[in-house]
Amino acid sequence: MTPPVLRISGLRKQFSGVEVLKGIDLEVHVGETVAILGSSGSGKSTLLRCVNCLEVPSGGSIWLGDELMGYRQESGGTVRRLTESQIAVQRRKVGMVFQNFNLFPHWTVLQNIADGPRSILKLSKAEAIERSMTLLTRVGLADRANAYPRQLSGGQQQRVAIARALALEPAVLLFDEPTSALDPENVGEVTDVMAALAASGATMLVVTHELGFARAAADRVVFMDGGVILEQGTPTEVFDYSQEPRTREFMRKTLV
Amino acid sequence: MATLPSSQTDIELPATQQPVDVARARSPRRPATWVLSIITVVVAVQLLHLLLTNPNFEWDVVAQYLNSETVLQGVVMTLFLTVTAMTIGLVLGGILAVCRLSDNALLRALASSYIWFFRGTPQLVQLIFWFNIGLLVPVLSIGIPFGPTFASIESNTLVTPLLAAIVGLGLHDAAYQAEIYRAGLISVDEGQLEAAKALGMKPVRVFFRIQLPQAMRFIVPPTFNSIIALVKGTSLVSVIGGAELLFSVKEIYSQTYQTVPLLIVASIWYLFITTVLNGVQFFIERHYGRGSSRNGASSLVVRFLDRRAAERNLNRGMES
Numbered sequence: 001m002t003p004p005v006l007r008i009s010g011l012r013k014q015f016s017g018v019e020v021l022k023g024i025d026l027e028v029h030v031g032e033t034v035a036i037l038g039s040s041g042s043g044k045s046t047l048l049r050c051v052n053c054l055e056v057p058s059g060g061s062i063w064l065g066d067e068l069m070g071y072r073q074e075s076g077g078t079v080r081r082l083t084e085s086q087i088a089v090q091r092r093k094v095g096m097v098f099q100n101f102n103l104f105p106h107w108t109v110l111q112n113i114a115d116g117p118r119s120i121l122k123l124s125k126a127e128a129i130e131r132s133m134t135l136l137t138r139v140g141l142a143d144r145a146n147a148y149p150r151q152l153s154g155g156q157q158q159r160v161a162i163a164r165a166l167a168l169e170p171a172v173l174l175f176d177e178p179t180s181a182l183d184p185e186n187v188g189e190v191t192d193v194m195a196a197l198a199a200s201g202a203t204m205l206v207v208t209h210e211l212g213f214a215r216a217a218a219d220r221v222v223f224m225d226g227g228v229i230l231e232q233g234t235p236t237e238v239f240d241y242s243q244e245p246r247t248r249e250f251m252r253k254t255l256v
Numbered sequence: 257m258a259t260l261p262s263s264q265t266d267i268e269l270p271a272t273q274q275p276v277d278v279a280r281a282r283s284p285r286r287p288a289t290w291v292l293s294i295i296t297v298v299v300a301v302q303l304l305h306l307l308l309t310n311p312n313f314e315w316d317v318v319a320q321y322l323n324s325e326t327v328l329q330g331v332v333m334t335l336f337l338t339v340t341a342m343t344i345g346l347v348l349g350g351i352l353a354v355c356r357l358s359d360n361a362l363l364r365a366l367a368s369s370y371i372w373f374f375r376g377t378p379q380l381v382q383l384i385f386w387f388n389i390g391l392l393v394p395v396l397s398i399g400i401p402f403g404p405t406f407a408s409i410e411s412n413t414l415v416t417p418l419l420a421a422i423v424g425l426g427l428h429d430a431a432y433q434a435e436i437y438r439a440g441l442i443s444v445d446e447g448q449l450e451a452a453k454a455l456g457m458k459p460v461r462v463f464f465r466i467q468l469p470q471a472m473r474f475i476v477p478p479t480f481n482s483i484i485a486l487v488k489g490t491s492l493v494s495v496i497g498g499a500e501l502l503f504s505v506k507e508i509y510s511q512t513y514q515t516v517p518l519l520i521v522a523s524i525w526y527l528f529i530t531t532v533l534n535g536v537q538f539f540i541e542r543h544y545g546r547g548s549s550r551n552g553a554s555s556l557v558v559r560f561l562d563r564r565a566a567e568r569n570l571n572r573g574m575e576s
Contacts, residue, residue, distance in 0.1 A: 119461070
């Protein structure tokens with residue numbers, strides 16, 4: 001197996017004294033799609049947000065390749081927190097798709113996608129537009145390039161958000177409940193794009209309540225409960241042959 | 257006549273089943289609206305009659321002084337004071353707002369104290385205070401603190417009515433403007449900032465490209481409120497002898513005793529300036545309203561302008 005592109009060790013996080021993550025160990029390998037399941041409050045979203053430093057961990061470490069996310073090791077063993085600008089540079093290797101899309105409403109669809117390649121990767125305007133249009137075609141929205149986000153349906157906005165995250169060619173893609181804010185009829189168009197992405201070899205960490213997607217598209221399923229990883233394995237192992245009563249209860253309640 | 261069986265209310269069925277189409281229905285009668293319209297017209301005609309026939313307005317005097325040199329100089333001074341004080345207010349207010357929202361406790365405390373002081377004392381008191389700064393600090397000097405001085409100047413020489421007016425109006429305006437900016441900045445959804453950060457944007461870029469443009473929709477209306485207040489607030493400067501619009505007309509009517517017509521002259525100019533500002537506000541709001549609604553704009557004028565813009569874009573696209 002390839003070495004892990006993302007290595008989370010002993011990750012802890014407290015919010016005003018309440019321990020939300022109680023020591024998480026998780027490795028994600030190149031090309032792997034990992035689905036994180038669990039009831040609300042189990043810490044899945046917090047785990048994801050720690051990976052790209054939207055939350056500051058209380059302990060443990062997150063390695064993306066050979067980089068320690070959010071920190072720097074100085075000679076003599078001191079660990080020093082990076083500035084926001086330095087963290088911004090690290091974040092360029094991690095793409096994120098949010099529950100509420102968070103497209104920039106004052107920019108058109110094309111501007112939303114092309115801004116990153118243009119201003120961060122310093123591509124020429126023509127290259128940035130070309131890359132954006134390729135991605136829009138891939139998510140099936142090339143004809144909406146000049147629309148503003150509020151003129152699109154939720155499912156369309158989320159597909160644009162995926163294209164925006166892909167535009168920076170990140171090493172890892174994070175999905176934070178990408179279909180939870182959608183009408184049921186729009187969920188399929190988003191999970192289809194995500195499944196195609198997973199099949200094309202993207203490295204993905206997906207927090208989701210869509211068990212169908214997790215079973216079909218994930219290489220590995222992680223079940224979290226109360227701030228710890230209760231178990232992980234292939235979809236079949238976790239969905240069908242779980243020995244953990246908590247997992248079985250969750251599956252039973254969610255699948256009904 | 258048949259009735260529906262019902263446990264609650266019996267509903268009468270129509271006696272005949274004539275087909276009815278509501279497409280050509282008329283508007284409901286609104287007698288109150290008619291009465292109100294007639295009253296409005298009567299009052300308006302009365303007001304107009306008063307304006308035209310009451311000799312005390314002395315419209316000939318108004319016409320005589322509207323473009324007189326003294327009045328025009330006053331207008332220019334009022335505009336100059338407005339623009340300079342507004343510039344100080346917009347720039348310093350922006351810096352104060354960023355400081356108040358900063359992670360640095362010292363910057364936050366400094367900005368809060370500034371706003372507390374300059375918002376908490378009357379503008380007129382501040383103007384008179386700056387004009388009399390010489391009483392507090394007779395000599396202003398540049399040098400090393402508690403060490404040698406390189407240059408010094410007497411406060412009364414430096415602080416003219418004009419400088420006192422610019423400083424007084426500008427510093428006061430900055431305190432209000434800072435809060436307007438802050439209100440706009442904190443109204444931007446946290447998710448927008450997170451999305452920008454997640455894309456790897458650095459803090460300065462997140463601020464100028466994502467947060468500020470979205471905040472502008474909430475910043476522009478109250479800012480024009482305060483600019484218009486500033487235009488009228490410049491009239492306070494007449495108290496310390498700044499030769500702005502009110503001072504100019506006062507100078508004339510103190511000699512001719514034509515108080516009413518000259519106050520009308522001043523009012524006409526103030527209304528003219530604020531009307532122009534209203535127009536500017538309209539276009540700025542339209543600019544920052546991009547993408548804010550599903551259907552674009554609402555008002556008739558905006559829809560007309562948007563259609564024109566869309567046609568222009570289309571033409572440009574076809575040329576290239």
